[in-house]
Amino acid sequence: MLFIKLGWKMGIKNLTHEVKEFALQQDVDLVGIADVERFVNAPPGLRPTDFLPRAKSVIVLGFRLPLGALEAAKRSYEGLRSAAQIYGVHAYQVVPNLRLLFAANALARFLEKKGFITMPLPSGPLGGLTISHRHAAVAAGLGEFGWMGLAVTPQYGPRQRWVSVITRAELEPDPLYKGPKLCDRSKCSVCVKVCPTGAIPEGESKRVVIGDRIFEYAKINPAKCAIACEGLREFGIPLPENPTWEDLEKLRQLLPRFPPGSLFTPYPTYFCGRCLIYCPIGEDKLLKEYFGREE
Numbered sequence: 001m002l003f004i005k006l007g008w009k010m011g012i013k014n015l016t017h018e019v020k021e022f023a024l025q026q027d028v029d030l031v032g033i034a035d036v037e038r039f040v041n042a043p044p045g046l047r048p049t050d051f052l053p054r055a056k057s058v059i060v061l062g063f064r065l066p067l068g069a070l071e072a073a074k075r076s077y078e079g080l081r082s083a084a085q086i087y088g089v090h091a092y093q094v095v096p097n098l099r100l101l102f103a104a105n106a107l108a109r110f111l112e113k114k115g116f117i118t119m120p121l122p123s124g125p126l127g128g129l130t131i132s133h134r135h136a137a138v139a140a141g142l143g144e145f146g147w148m149g150l151a152v153t154p155q156y157g158p159r160q161r162w163v164s165v166i167t168r169a170e171l172e173p174d175p176l177y178k179g180p181k182l183c184d185r186s187k188c189s190v191c192v193k194v195c196p197t198g199a200i201p202e203g204e205s206k207r208v209v210i211g212d213r214i215f216e217y218a219k220i221n222p223a224k225c226a227i228a229c230e231g232l233r234e235f236g237i238p239l240p241e242n243p244t245w246e247d248l249e250k251l252r253q254l255l256p257r258f259p260p261g262s263l264f265t266p267y268p269t270y271f272c273g274r275c276l277i278y279c280p281i282g283e284d285k286l287l288k289e290y291f292g293r294e295e
């Protein structure tokens with residue numbers, strides 16, 4: 001009996017190792033694994049088992065964003081508006097999401113060949129109605145939340161995009177992140193300051209329980225964030241102090257229309273992401289690692 005149990009555990013360990021090796025061969029930079037119990041506090045309809053009953057594990061893949069593409073976003077905020085599309089394509093909607101979609105699909109096929117039904121989820125804007133990839137990344141031990149609500153990692157800070165893959169394979173979960181605190185609100189409030197629509201409050205927060213840890217981050221106003229991300233301020237049409245989704249919808253009706261599901265933002269080349277781009281977490285480490293200098 002003991003030998004059967006040991007053999008079964010070894011099987012899980014070996015499969016976990018194979019999954020991680022395969023994932024990293026798909027041109028992603030980070031891979032972590034959570035068991036589905038870590039999602040028990042997620043809202044109904046947004047849990048892995050809602051999508052794949054009897055799922056056992058969630059594999060999360062992270063794709064690091066090129067620093068040059070983030071530099072392009074900074075140029076666009078400084079006035080060179082044509083640079084916004086560089087960020088939009090290479091760090092926001094197109095390349096990271098396509099890479100992640102292909103990696104997730106390949107991983108699902110890999111696990112299905114081994115006999116486990118595996119569901120690759122969409123990434124980016126298309127993934128909004130499935131499980132939250134940023135929560136999944138934290139549940140998979142890849143990092144914690146920054147005040148701006150994104151998952152931040154010791155390697156790259158907030159400079160990555162995510163996708164999740166749900167599987168019936170039992171895999172070894174990674175421990176939750178327990179390293180040094182990545183976002184220290186007593187020393188930094190850059191994201192609050194740079195947010196152009198005040199979507200990130202200074203003090204109001206939200207708590208989530210994942211495994212044995214409680215995480216806290218700002219209670220973001222999603223309508224205010226959407227105003228900036230969709231470029232709705234660009235048209236000089238006054239917006240209410242506390243806009244509702246209905247206010248946004250009325251405004252959208254006034255603007256040029258693009259085909260539904262377009263990969264590109266339907267409005268002028270405008271993407272926000274200032275909270276990601278200017279967050280200092282991991283920046284020094286990245287510059288040192290890739291360019292051999294401190295800053």
Ligand code: SF4
Nearest residue numbers: 195225228272273275
């Ligand atoms: S993406 Fe822009 S508008 Fe949204 S929270 Fe971040 S800084 Fe604010």
Ligand code: SF4
Nearest residue numbers: 146147183188191279
């Ligand atoms: S900008 Fe500062 S406060 Fe905001 S998430 Fe990053 S480290 Fe935390």
